[in-house]
Amino acid sequence: MISLLIIGLFLLLSLWLGIKARKGKDMDLEQWAVGGRGFGTIFVFVLLAGETYTTFTFLGGSGMSYGVGGPAMFILVYGTLANIIGYWMLPRIWKYAKENRLVSQPDYFASKYKSKGLGLLVTVVSVAAMIPYLVMQFKGLGIIVSEASYGRIPPSAAVWVSMATIVIYVMISGIHGSAWTAVIKDIMILGVVLFLGLYLPFHYYGGIQEMFQNIETAKPGFLVLPSEGMSPSWFLSTIVLLSLGFYMYPHAFSSLYSAKNANAIRKNVGMMPLYSLIIVFVFFVGFAAILQVPGLKGENVDLALFRLSLQTFDPWVIGLIGAAGLLTALVPGSMMLMSISTLLAKNVYKELAPSANDRKVMMVAKWLVPIVGLIAVWFTLYGTNTIASLIIIGSSLITQLTPSVFLSLSKKPYLTTQGSIAGIVTGIIIISYLTFTETTIGSLFPSLPQVLKDINIGLIALIINVLVSLSVTYIQKAMIDKGKVSRNYQAS
Amino acid sequence: MQKIYFLVLIPILFILGAPIFANKVTPYILGLPFFMFFVCLSVLVTSLTLLTINKFD
Incomplete structure (x- = not known):
């Protein structure tokens, strides 16, 4: 019960912060979608870093190190390579966007290539690419709340409650709501991940090196890349491919546009790899679970973090872990939801009704939020396991x-x-x-x-x-x- | 093209070299298998290089 109470409190806190973020701001489309382009280094950092720590990292990172071992390191590297590319690419996009007052990612294509048709094509591609990511956040959320409540709350109920929370604060505060929740989320996730990553290896094995030596004895070669399948050539081609797409997402463009100046972006991409090193501690949790909760197969490997935590900690600790997990889904989820709604309003509705003014476009964007949320929930609850x-x-x-x-x-x-x-x-x-x-x-x-x-x-x-x-x-x-x-x- | 930009070749070589030259378990460094340590080192080198470039950019 206490774990549920803690998760509920953090859900309410994020809702309160999200609504409070609106205070004192005249919400036009630019303010709602890109924060009036006035965010300093810290806000841009937490929004861009929100992409680094999603439920995929929290559950998938530990699940992958549990399931495949060494090849999981690609999660750490592709973002780093993306930041090298980003140092030169992102400031140019930001400057062009500021000069031309662009709000969404297809705006960039439509303006740069002087083609509304290309803008529309990019909108369709982006929405198609983002819906699965939004569904993944909700699916992860369902797992987190269900596991942290010791099975008392079914995943479907968790999905509905969290969807409602996201929809409310995105509709009211737009990107400002995400930015404030992102600050809380990053503090929480840092604390929880560092604690779990250090405590579990020492508790079960007496140290980090001892843990790896035990794994190497039990499963030789598990900690490096195999010679077939997830081999070095798979590793290199995958990190190159993923790093090229890393900053192409519409919500990455939204975070980028919100920066105050181009150098805030350069500083951010310089610090981002350092920040992503925290993922190593998520890997430690997955590695610690290999010999302690063996037998998780297929998509159940994503439960490694919670299954090991449940057999180790008191309910109040589980509540804090669950709350951190909840926030890792809420922030990227809200950014994606807002991006999809802005895209559809600005680059589809506005094209169909060119006489609509900015106020009207923003109204449409806001009311698309619950509709897109419902579509994502439908896919989450009734989608197949693919x-x-x-x-x-x-x-x-x-x-x-x-x-x-x-x-x-x-x-x-x-x-x-x-x-x-x-x-x-x-x-x-x-x-x-x-x-x-x-x-x-x-x-x-x-x-x-x-x-x-x-x-x-x-x-x-x-x-x-x-x-x-x-x-x-x-x-x-x-x-x-x-x-x-x-x-x-x-x-x- | 500023000369300082060529520094970026260092982290790129680290990242692309990790799976080719460092794909082994021993020696353990800082408690980590060598491959994992080398990957972490390349991430650290990237950050420091980008921040250095930014300082003189």
Whole structure:
């Protein structure tokens, strides 16, 4: 009962903070969606770091180290590589967005390529890529509250209550609500993760090195990359692929736009890898559970953190762990919910009703929040167990936008609008086919050496995307040049 | 192109080199298997490099 009480208190605290964040602010669309572009280093940091610590990290990070061991390290590295790219890419996007008063991620594409059609395509791709992520936050939430309440609250009830909380504070305070809840969440998650990551290895094994030595004795080779499957070539291709898509999500653009100046962003990406090192302590929890709660298989590996905690701690500690887990789902969940609603209002509704003013667009965005929330809850409660494949496709989908962003960072985009659209559409068709048919490079070319068979096939779709984009652009530019030459010839 | 930007090659080499040159359990450093230690080191090097570049950018 006490664990439930603690979780309930934190839920109310986040709701109160979310509503209070509105105070003294005139909520126009820019204020609601990107905080009036006035957030300093700390707020931008916690919003961007919110992406680092989602329920996937909390449950999935410990679950993956429990389930596969060494290969779980990719979670730590792909964000780091993304921040190296981000140091040069993000300030340019921020400056362009500020000059052109952009609010959403498709705005960037529509404005830079001067094409509303491309903006609409990016909106569709982004919403399709984000819904699975939103569903994952809710699913994780269901697990957390259900486990922390010792099974008294069914996951479905937890999902409904948390959805209602998110919807209320997003509708009232927009990004301001997320920013304040993010501060509380980060303090909580830091405390809980550090405590669990240090206490459990010492409690069960007498130390961290002792824990790893025990695992190495029981499961030799588990702590490094295997020579087949999740091998070094899988590791490298996966971190490259995921790092390219890391900052392409609409909610990452929203966090980015909210910064006060470009250097706040540079400082943030410099500090972000340091912050992500905390994930190591999440891994420790998963490793500690291997020999203590053996036998978790399939998607149950995500329960490793809670199953080990339940057999170790008193209910009040479980309550605090549950509350921290709850907040890791609420913050990214609210950012995604707000991003999806802003996208649909600004880049679909506004295109269909061009006479609508900003106030009207914001009204539509606000009322889309509960509708999108209900859709996510429906998928959470009635969706099948293929959430893992949905997340992979979500990530692969959003990465298809990368070439169009990279090649637009100079003053004038290198790609033509048609080149960009052709690349994105080709990449998406290929990645959808490959994912749903579960095709790998190994299954396509069984005679290739193992090092090539293990390469993440998403990288192939991305390379084809780039080739198609460049080819269409090159042909178009050649035709334009040819037209100019023949016109000059006729004139002479 | 500022010369200071070339520093970024250091963390990139660390990150891409980890699975190739450091994929082994021993020696344990700071209690961590060598692979895990090397991955953490590359994350730390990235952060310090980006903050250094930012200081002189």
